[in-house]
Amino acid sequence: MQNAAILTVDDDPSVSRSVARDLRRRYGDRYRVIRAESGSTALDALREIKLRGEQVAVLLADYRMPGMNGIEFLEAAMDVFPLARRVLLTAYADTDAAINAINIVDLDHYLLKPWNPPEEKLYPVLDALLEAWLATPAVTMPETKVVGHRWSARSFAVRDFLARNLVPYRWIRADEAEGARLLAAAGLAEADVPVVITTDGKALARPTETDLAAHVGMATTPASDLYDLAVIGGGPAGLGAAVYGASEGLRTLLVEQRATGGQAGQSSRIENYLGFPDGVSGAQLTDRARRQAQKFNAEMLTTREVVGLERQDPVTLLRFSDDTAVAAHTVVLATGVSYRLLNAPGLADLTGRGVFYGSAAIEAPNCSGEEIYIVGGANSAGQGAVYFSRFARKVHILIRGDDLTRSMSRYLIDQIEGIANIEVHPNTEVVGGEGRDHLERLTLCDRRSGRVATVPTSWLFVFIGAEPRTDWLGDVVARDGNGYVLTGSDLLADGSRPAGWAPSRDPYHLESSMPGVFAAGDVRAGSVKRVASAVGEGAMAVSLVHRYLEGR
Numbered sequence: 001m002q003n004a005a006i007l008t009v010d011d012d013p014s015v016s017r018s019v020a021r022d023l024r025r026r027y028g029d030r031y032r033v034i035r036a037e038s039g040s041t042a043l044d045a046l047r048e049i050k051l052r053g054e055q056v057a058v059l060l061a062d063y064r065m066p067g068m069n070g071i072e073f074l075e076a077a078m079d080v081f082p083l084a085r086r087v088l089l090t091a092y093a094d095t096d097a098a099i100n101a102i103n104i105v106d107l108d109h110y111l112l113k114p115w116n117p118p119e120e121k122l123y124p125v126l127d128a129l130l131e132a133w134l135a136t137p138a139v140t141m142p143e144t145k146v147v148g149h150r151w152s153a154r155s156f157a158v159r160d161f162l163a164r165n166l167v168p169y170r171w172i173r174a175d176e177a178e179g180a181r182l183l184a185a186a187g188l189a190e191a192d193v194p195v196v197i198t199t200d201g202k203a204l205a206r207p208t209e210t211d212l213a214a215h216v217g218m219a220t221t222p223a224s225d226l227y228d229l230a231v232i233g234g235g236p237a238g239l240g241a242a243v244y245g246a247s248e249g250l251r252t253l254l255v256e257q258r259a260t261g262g263q264a265g266q267s268s269r270i271e272n273y274l275g276f277p278d279g280v281s282g283a284q285l286t287d288r289a290r291r292q293a294q295k296f297n298a299e300m301l302t303t304r305e306v307v308g309l310e311r312q313d314p315v316t317l318l319r320f321s322d323d324t325a326v327a328a329h330t331v332v333l334a335t336g337v338s339y340r341l342l343n344a345p346g347l348a349d350l351t352g353r354g355v356f357y358g359s360a361a362i363e364a365p366n367c368s369g370e371e372i373y374i375v376g377g378a379n380s381a382g383q384g385a386v387y388f389s390r391f392a393r394k395v396h397i398l399i400r401g402d403d404l405t406r407s408m409s410r411y412l413i414d415q416i417e418g419i420a421n422i423e424v425h426p427n428t429e430v431v432g433g434e435g436r437d438h439l440e441r442l443t444l445c446d447r448r449s450g451r452v453a454t455v456p457t458s459w460l461f462v463f464i465g466a467e468p469r470t471d472w473l474g475d476v477v478a479r480d481g482n483g484y485v486l487t488g489s490d491l492l493a494d495g496s497r498p499a500g501w502a503p504s505r506d507p508y509h510l511e512s513s514m515p516g517v518f519a520a521g522d523v524r525a526g527s528v529k530r531v532a533s534a535v536g537e538g539a540m541a542v543s544l545v546h547r548y549l550e551g552r
């Protein structure tokens with residue numbers, strides 16, 4: 001039960017630390033002890049544990065906490081881990097509340113503070129609860145299963161899609177006994193993988209992402225044909241626009257081609273976003289933003305790519321790749337940027353089979369004890385290196401420049417310098433990759449000496465620069481030479497308004513050359529490539545949407 005957790009939550013940091021210390025002393029070799037200082041951060045931790053498919057054995061919550069008290073936390077936690085044993089920590093004066101909680105949250109025990117000495121007051125209680133938890137017949141919770149091949153780009157794509165959409169699943173290799181049993185039960189063969197078995201027992205052979213989305217409960221078709229605001233792209237800018245638009249009463253549709261969260265969703269730890277002093281993972285931030293947008297009734301479509309915009313006054317039509325369309329009075333383009341492909345012989349064929357773009361966090365446990373290579377010198381590469389260093393024996397960062405100082409934030413450089421199993425290789429490029437069914441060797445070139453060397457590895461994670469994917473916009477909105485959408489005063493560069501511009505005013509700050517169509521976040525020319533600025537521009541775009549609608 002190495003993976004099972006004991007979670008303790010107390011708003012008083014010194015109490016929280018000492019409970020955790022006492023727990024670790026006795027149970028640290030068998031359980032992971034996790035501590036939180038508020039009900040909401042503890043719930044976030046539980047959701048992450050759930051997504052990783054791990055278990056929680058016992059929850060200990062202090063009764064008196066601001067915001068969410070211990071009983072409210074335990075009640076919410078029951079939805080995530082119904083089998084975890086529940087303990088309330090109380091002061092003598094709150095004994096009545098603790099007794100009431102026995103009914104409300106089916107409390108297993110309440111512990112009076114202080115619990116010293118733990119040998120007498122804490123451990124006997126916990127020993128009994130852990131014993132009872134271990135003896136609970138495992139309730140077979142319905143779960144999505146993915147059966148596939150270890151080195152298959154399609155199997156990777158399915159797992160990556162589910163993980164990025166925060167759908168928990170169990171990964172079973174087709175060459176394992178259980179994989180074979182599941183395939184046989186579904187009447188399928190190894191040639192049909194990847195096979196996804198949904199929670200209601202349907203087997204989907206080689207599903208498209210849209211099939212998959214629909215079967216795991218994500219919306220893929222719009223409920224209406226007209227919206228006040230359509231947001232294209234579900235990264236921080238798009239989610240920001242959807243939250244503000246929907247919360248301010250606009251009928252809001254968000255359309256995402258793959259997984260909400262965008263680039264930020266791939267980050268293992270965002271440390272500089274305001275309000276998260278301990279950092280926040282991209283998955284956690286996305287989950288919160290998505291729930292916030294849903295709370296305000298923003299409609300969200302996944303696996304729908306917008307391939308065209310067309311003005312049909314007074315609305316704009318968004319065309320999808322299946323030739324259907326939806327209309328909106330206003331549009332926010334929040335399509336961000338995508339990684340550039342690494343152009344070296346052999347790599348294209350190995351994508352998804354040892355060569356990955358972005359952090360591909362689901363592969364981290366598979367890198368245990370191995371040497372891995374990361375290409376790129378910006379913050380995203382640095383975060384990836386720090387994250388993978390916990391799994392891999394050695395992480396090599398390859399950069400073209402002399403050092404990281406020009407491209408990476410100081411806090412990340414300091415972290416990397418303090419991690420013994422990360423090595424930075426300056427002036428180094430990947431010039432080739434080879435392998436039979438997956439990556440087995442990389443060829444590296446020292447840019448100063450021209451010396452070429454071959455290294456054995458099965459793992460290459462590429463984090464090189466990014467570019468907007470806006471070709472589908474054609475001439476509908478003005479873009480700069482690199483494809484970024486021009487907005488506001490940038491459209492007046494030569495002193496005149498954009499060609500075909502009808503309103504008797506200049507374009508608003510984030511407005512594109514098509515009136516009522518705004519751009520926010522990384523896709524906008526001149527934007528700052530940060531989570532905070534993307535969210536801020538999403539919010540600002542909505543205030544300009546109101547101005548546009550009022551002025552029509």
Ligand SMILES: Cc1cc2nc3c(=O)[nH]c(=O)nc-3n(C[C@H](O)[C@H](O)[C@H](O)COP(=O)(O)OP(=O)(O)OC[C@H]3O[C@@H](n4cnc5c(N)ncnc54)[C@H](O)[C@@H]3O)c2cc1C
Nearest residue numbers: 233235236237257262263264306336380521522529530531
């Ligand atoms: C690994 C990594 C770590 C990072 N760490 C940090 C950090 O610590 N701090 C920080 O401030 N910034 C960080 N960044 C940068 C930050 O994530 C980006 O600046 C931010 O995500 C930009 O948000 P966005 O919404 O503009 O675009 P994106 O996040 O790029 O989202 C755009 C979305 O639009 C979707 N889309 C694109 N085209 C279409 C279409 N035609 N139809 C439908 N949907 C479409 C995409 O699938 C994507 O989900 C990091 C980036 C990466 C990759």
